[in-house]
Amino acid sequence: MPTSTRTTAERVRAAHLGPDRRRPQVLDAALQVAVKRGLGAVTVGAVAEELGVTRPVVYACFADRVQMIEALLDREQHRLADVVVQALRSTGVSDDPEQAFVTGFQTWLRLAGEQPGTWRLLLAGQPDPAIRERFDAGRAAFTQQAAAWIGPAMQRWWHTEDLDRKLPVLVELFLSSCEAALRSMLDGADDWTPEELGEFLGRAIHRAFRDA
Amino acid sequence: MPTSTRTTAERVRAAHLGPDRRRPQVLDAALQVAVKRGLGAVTVGAVAEELGVTRPVVYACFADRVQMIEALLDREQHRLADVVVQALRSTGVSDDPEQAFVTGFQTWLRLAGEQPGTWRLLLAGQPDPAIRERFDAGRAAFTQQAAAWIGPAMQRWWHTEDLDRKLPVLVELFLSSCEAALRSMLDGADDWTPEELGEFLGRAIHRAFRDA
DNA sequence: CCAGAATCCTACGCCGATGTAGGAAAAAGA
DNA sequence: TCTTTTTCCTACATCGGCGTAGGATTCTGG
Structure with missing residues (x-):
């Protein structure tokens, strides 16, 4: 089941996009999380999971959590x-x-x-x-x-x-x-x-x- | 300097009040913190410091952080x-x-x-x-x-x-x-x-x- | 004045989130 | 095809807040 149901199960390796193309996706995911669970729930981990990616990928796009939220x-x-x-x-x-x-x-x-x-x-x-x-x-x-x-x-x-x-x-x-x-x-x-x-x-x- | 200036310096041992008389004070301190820095900043530690007391004293008044905030x-x-x-x-x-x-x-x-x-x-x-x-x-x-x-x-x-x-x-x-x-x-x-x-x-x- | 109870404080282990290093996989170029 | 580069992932160290155990201090009743 590579698509849909995002249980906590094993994930497929994410596509090879690079920070520049990944950045807008990160912000989209952050927005999703914020809408669903509030801005306080916008952690690097939560955004990464929402996007189907690991945390370091997010850190490649934004220096830290605060800069990510400010960008959002x-x-x-x-x-x-x-x-x-x-x-x-x-x-x-x-x-x-x-x-x-x-x-x-x-x-x-x-x-x-x-x-x-x-x-x-x-x-x-x-x-x-x-x-x-x-x-x-x-x-x-x-x-x-x-x-x-x-x-x-x-x-x-x-x-x-x-x-x-x-x-x-x-x-x-x-x-x-x-x-x-x-x-x-x-x-x-x-x-x-x-x-x-x-x-x-x-x-x-x-x-x-x-x-x- | 037992009164006023609350630097992070050494504190005097707090009075012997007990949970029942301490509880309203804890809520007062929690309200102060919430007003000054937002509800998200109402942690057990922050409230304790605001009141000039250590964290276990707060835990003697409320079972956990959530119950404290709910009481507030x-x-x-x-x-x-x-x-x-x-x-x-x-x-x-x-x-x-x-x-x-x-x-x-x-x-x-x-x-x-x-x-x-x-x-x-x-x-x-x-x-x-x-x-x-x-x-x-x-x-x-x-x-x-x-x-x-x-x-x-x-x-x-x-x-x-x-x-x-x-x-x-x-x-x-x-x-x-x-x-x-x-x-x-x-x-x-x-x-x-x-x-x-x-x-x-x-x-x-x-x-x-x-x-x- | 002294034992016992009540209260506070120091010190600890735990957990989740942060931010980082180094190896594995995929893409790009020769 | 083989090497190089880019990108992603696993694993780790750190920090801050939570909640608890046990010793130190103050109050209380005899």
Whole structure:
């Protein structure tokens, strides 16, 4: 049984790829492990086993465990950022704020639903102290990006007063709402399509922000 | 230097308390460690050092590391539940939905600000697999509690249609909004009092839910 | 004041994960 | 085909955290 069932049984010798071609595979395996058992479970051994390879092969790709996880976080963060940019672009066509919220959430949820694993990483929360700094930095980047979009938009649409003071709080609220949308999308909600969910939540969150 | 500066220097022999009186101290120390360095850093050794005691003393209070953390989570969850109950009670006096949201958030944020450590635990996210189950169970309990309050309230106030389908999504949104409020309260917002923040966010979230 | 009980501390063995060295197998080149 | 190079695997040493045994110290009751 060379394929499928990965019991702890004897493994076939892995293909002769070399570090450069092996590296993306390692990150894929690391992502699998992180999604299934949390970032804390991403050990060199676990990743190697997931990939069907021994640990030294992983060490040939990354100097140590921390660099491996940082590489994973880098890659996934870029993927996420791309999706966010696409979602933001999709809102540009409309001058109606409510419609902007709705289409933004719709395209974002649709794209996010296509690579659930990457997004679950974001919801997982930080693991051991070694990664914490890098993880928080990623979150901070998103916060900044969100602020850079929400601030001008609210100024332009509604001339919200005292925006300087309110903005940090609103950004936090916005990001948390996005998390809620994501959870609803990835977990239970089989009876919601991305379009339905995006419209429902986009409208609700728009109401919260409009008269802030 | 028997007090203060906890370098790694020689320690004084700890007082003769015994497991029963020592146990709450151990949980206090564990909470400190969790807040400072994350739940993943709550090892028996770290807790013992934080408390100024050797590891066997901790083992005299709890059978193993998992039971210690579970005891911590139990205690903190009860504290949290008490606060939530108080906040919910405070909304009962008013029949105006918006006012209910506002006073609810206000009392909750005020009480939460008094024991920040306990609440930061909630934001920290799950650590290793051993605790994950217990941690998720706590979150599920809050979800259920929120659903039990939001559902009837929305039915009574606004006769929201198709509530069965919407409720799970709305509960998720509500909890995430609470997290946002908490983050704003505990982190940056020095220029927001609990009353101001509760009014601002309570109103915003009320708008999101009213016409859902 | 002294025996006995309760409590704390030192010291140990164990296990899982890390990171490394050197030999075996596969690919590449002559 | 035979040699050289690349890549993978087995085996090892190390480290940190877990959990326990037994001696040292402090409290307590007579």
